[in-house]
Amino acid sequence: MKKFINKTDNILLESLSGFATAHSDLVSLNLDPIFLTRKQKATNKVAIISGGGSGHEPLHAGYIGYGMLDAACPGHVFTSPTPDQMLAATEAVHAGKGILFIVKNYAGDVMNFEMAAEMLPLANGLPIESATVLTSDDCAVMNSTYTTGRRGVAGTVIVEKCVGSLAETGADLPSCKALGDKVNSRTASMGVALTSCTVPAAGRPTFDIGDTELEMGVGIHGEPGRRREAMREADAIVKDVVNAILEALKPEQNSEALLLVNGFGATPLMELYLIYNTAAKLFSQHGIQISRSLVGNYTTALDMAGASITLCLLDDEIKQHWDSPVHTAALRWGK
């Protein structure tokens, strides 16, 4: 394992300190427990808090700021944060209209956020209201026999962006949750790994994969996916991913959509755009009109070489909230 680290135990804190320093105009870092908030606390809005294991940067701290998150709670690498973090973040950012937790659907994240929600403190004598949007866009895992539901992956960024935009308008908690659930239900993703990631504390690759293999449907923690396959040309790989997404979303003809091609951390932009090129063509051959795009490293898996494709079916509301101004470290426009 070759990484730019000092001690594996310190990687998170050192990296977050760098993040907070580099973006000191945007975010503040709290230690013990660890959470990050906007530099300027927002008022009179639903506070949006997300979080999850680290190693998916810029998710989530990179999305703190105007039009997106109010706070993020980073756990250890690939390990969900603990309730004390969410509670402290809640105290720091709640602004009178309740808390919306955006949580990727993993047992650990779900349970830790759930326990936090059960323990929320009082504000002005009343318990702070909260709701949770569980993201579950990963259609790699077929949902038939399992009861845990699909995993939350790169589509989470779209949920956070849209809900963050709506919250900025002063919308109430149920409306924010409803929009988040809607975006999630209209979003599907699937990823492909060419190499494994290496968790710093483990010091070696999470999975073994041959020089002529790929993992189809890999999770953003290097979890195994649908199947191990022979490496093929990009067009063939992308086609399978696109088909899985189409099968999951079953979009109507002439649906308008946002296409996100997401790198897992070690995939050059050149390849991501090549993937985008094929995916966009295939989707439009299936009657889908791609009117919004995002290409880059937005939900990573440490140093994994690989990429995921996400399609989000737009409607006027989602489009409006996607387009609205956002000012965070990793996503910025209109401001």
Add this chain to the structure above:
Amino acid sequence: MKKFINKTDNILLESLSGFATAHSDLVSLNLDPIFLTRKQKATNKVAIISGGGSGHEPLHAGYIGYGMLDAACPGHVFTSPTPDQMLAATEAVHAGKGILFIVKNYAGDVMNFEMAAEMLPLANGLPIESATVLTSDDCAVMNSTYTTGRRGVAGTVIVEKCVGSLAETGADLPSCKALGDKVNSRTASMGVALTSCTVPAAGRPTFDIGDTELEMGVGIHGEPGRRREAMREADAIVKDVVNAILEALKPEQNSEALLLVNGFGATPLMELYLIYNTAAKLFSQHGIQISRSLVGNYTTALDMAGASITLCLLDDEIKQHWDSPVHTAALRWGK
């Protein structure tokens, strides 16, 4: 070699097509010869054209747009573009106030742009005026006995941003060139590789590097650097890079500076921020006040794991042009 590609011969075109489709609001792609321009041709300004070998994405096409480049000429992977590309781009974007070429200082780039400049067409009966800013921020290569000068690397982004901003004000060609030269002279960079990149057409790593080695001062094409070293902890590596930069720039006490930590393509953001954390501390220990920051993949070397650190000494003019609005695929603020 595992990459998301179809045929190696097509990788550039397919990737550029994806780029142009994903950013169709911003850029247009011309084929035969290949160059990209802003969607909306700018008028009455110096046209800024850059270019170079591909594989450094988002450099340069990712910097086309308001406040930065008018056109970019991508060569094959790691191979400088050819003069016909620059000539065609010139015809497409010249807007009455001359052309400024921004060229990274490599023999191939210099000669190809030079030949283009010598062959510029007439406009209204007069040859189109041009000037060239050669970027040479890579202080890995010590300049003593060699006559070619330092290489241009990630600092090029800062030059393109500042010159692009000035050109937007209607400034004339000599002023734009002067600002570019000034920014370049106040900027120094050095990179470190943990792994080699793999040029798709070659199909195997450009250099061999052991599991416990790093290449200090590596070039953005995987050229060997100052020396091969034993892998060490991040702080020790960063210290050497920071010292090399300080030695190259010899900044005065209390200098204000921009700190850019640039990933080479396969380095997770978590590690880049960790590097930033150490670099920012070390620079401030040397009396440098970091007031602007940029952390991410801005000048890559395909799939190389590694990073470079760039310091640019600010003055009021540079700061103003760094801060001004920019709207490109890879850099966007204030708009």
Add this chain to the structure above:
Amino acid sequence: MKTSFILSAALAIHDSILNHETELESLDRAIGDGDHYINMKRGASTIVEIQAELEPLTPDAALNKIGLKLLSTIGGASGPLLASFFMGTAKVIKEKGDESVQTYAAAFAAGVDAIRQRGKADLGEKTMLDVLIPVAHQFTALAAANAGIKEICISLITTAEHGMLATKGLIATKGRAAGLGERAIGHIDPGAKSCQLMIEAVCNLFSTQ
């Protein structure tokens, strides 16, 4: 149960976890995300570190504090589950107040039940519950039959081992491995393994007291 026993048990658990680094790590690498060993180690080490704080507490307060500490230390899926176990256990110990084997069995069962509720999971889903539920049943049955401590310990070690090994043949329907379908078959669940190790460590300690 004395608080001093809880502290010794925590130490024994800590040592057993650290002795099984490779196994725990590779199990979670195979069907999870590879962090289970690190999570368990972080939790176990923290409890060892706060020994001095735990020492003066009553057994139930110590158990509850362990739960809270694990809750804010482990994270992941195992964090809230193990935390729920200790907090569930603490409640029964506090209520009953005695040091009978029946109380211990009831406390253990309550802890397992808390995991079950928190994780919304049950037997056969390829989780730690495949160790914990059979052990709780067996513990309750043996305690009801007034079996001796030694006998109980030997039996629970075996039950835990069977439960752990049985996860090998299962498809996961809860936790991270639920995404794997058939591919999970052939691998022991990491949480089941660490629970088996913990039960073994504590039973060995108990039977040598």
Add this chain to the structure above:
Amino acid sequence: MKTSFILSAALAIHDSILNHETELESLDRAIGDGDHYINMKRGASTIVEIQAELEPLTPDAALNKIGLKLLSTIGGASGPLLASFFMGTAKVIKEKGDESVQTYAAAFAAGVDAIRQRGKADLGEKTMLDVLIPVAHQFTALAAANAGIKEICISLITTAEHGMLATKGLIATKGRAAGLGERAIGHIDPGAKSCQLMIEAVCNLFSTQ
């Protein structure tokens, strides 16, 4: 020189480059960026592809077109340099118009001079010029002494080889390897190698005509 000879020479060069893929590639990987073979192959293939366009042209026009085509095809450092060579050669062939060995030598020297000017480089800087300059001198000298074609060809092949091998001991002061300092020593310059191969290919062709 007939245009048909130029075409045969282009083919011979193409084949020689393609036969030395591994060597050219690893030389540029060692002290450059690894693309020299690909660049040379792209250039050589393009010239072979436009044979039909070149065929009807006069030799000087064909050489000039080759130069322009290489200019827009190769890129990198070798593109403009080789392009300059052919355009420089074409000028002399056009001016002199005859088919004497002296004219060929002068044309070759003019081509090399164009490279020298474009690259602002000279002998001893570990570039293709370490092959080209000695060959140009030797060619001019032998032509002035009215040496026979066969003798000239044999001599130039040897000169090229010496020049190429000599780059091994040099520090580079031009081109991409100039960043390497002492570390460039021990490696043959890739451009020097490809020029030596091209000279050898053309000389072999010449001496068998």
